[in-house]
Amino acid sequence: MWNSEDLDLDAYLGFLGYEGDRAPTLAILRDLQRAHVLHVRWDTIDSFLYKKVRLDLASLQDKLIRRGRGGYCYEHVTLFAAALEALGFRFTAVAGRVKLGADPQQSRPETHAMLIVEADGSRWLSDVGFGSSPLEPIELVDGAKSESGPWPYLLRWQEITHGSPGWAVHQRGDRPHARDGWEIRQVFTENPQYPVDFAVGNHFVASYERSPFAMRPFVQRLRTDRHDTLDALTWTTERPGAAATKETVRPHEVPKLLADVFDIRTDPEEADLLVRRLTELPEQT
Template structure:
């Protein structure tokens, strides 16, 4: 189903630096998730520059592995699903709604891709495409936790959008305002999703005028003790137990920043296009509002 016959598994695992066992066990899944989150890059540049993101395995593999560019959740999950399928794992794809900054009474579209992996009667949430993703699977039980790094994650079965029951992924940051520092990051149900469903969601995310990935570039890099984002021209670095550091960069600085901090290298033509688009975006944001009459 996930076109694993088109995946060069050896090349993917080599990119991750993974040399471990290939049997479909929890230990293998844990090692693969950690390696994928820390190695495969995350960006929305294709949506911002071209309004086109391909989800076929050869295209995703070429982009994320051979060219070491970044992608967002649909691309990451398509690649990871093909690898799991080829390794013999059993799993179900699902879609979630990102809640950060959203009013649950007016939910965002379900455009976040995830997998639920079945292992010996136990199910594990595999969320490798968020950018700021857990470094290990989370057992799909009420109260399931990931504490593999300084930023913990928590699962709860609760009322989600419009009072319907479902799963909520909570995360905790040093500046979180929720109870005990927990904030709902995304919610989801267990309704199975298929490649065609992801193609529909991806079309909205990559092309729609109201998609945040179309209106500005967003880049993330997750480390074991550091998390960097570039939101348009605002670069933010977070470290556990430290104050968040934020600075604004100029459009001409972005290609080098992508290479130095995010591990994403653009070719000269693409770098020039990116700088040009960022200058346009910056000029629109700085344009004064018209005087009311």
């Protein structure tokens, strides 16, 4: 279903620096998720510049592996799903609604892709495409936690949208709607998603005129001791237990920042286009 026959598995695993076993076990799933989150880059540059993002494996491998560019959740999860399929894992794709920073009374579209993977007799939420993703899968049980990375996550079964039950992923936070120091990051049900569903959601995210990803570039890089983001021209660095630092950068500085901080490579033509489009953004400071 996920076109794993079109995946160069050796090239993908080589990019991750993974040289371990290739059995469909929980230990291997953990190793692969950690390696994917830390090595495959995350950005929305294609939706900002071109209003088009391709999900075929040939394009994804060329962009994310060969050219060293980043992508967002639909790209990450499509690539990861193909790899898991090639390795013999059983899994179901699901769609989430990102709630972080949103009014909890307003509905959000299902525009976040994830996987529920079966391994070692249990089911695990594998979320490799959030940018600041958990470094390990989270067991799909109420109250399960992930504490392997710089920031912890909590999974709860609860009311999620207008009285409907489902799963909510929480992260540490102190916004007004936080509960016991945890705030909701995304919610989802177990309704299965298929590549055609990802194609529909991806088209909306990449091309809809009010999609945040089509309006400005957003770039992330998670490391084991820090999380960097570039939101339009605002560069933010977060470290566990420390206050975030923010800096406004100028358009012409962005290509070098992408290379030096985010390890994202743009060719000269694309870098020039990115600088021009950033210069045209309204309300720059």
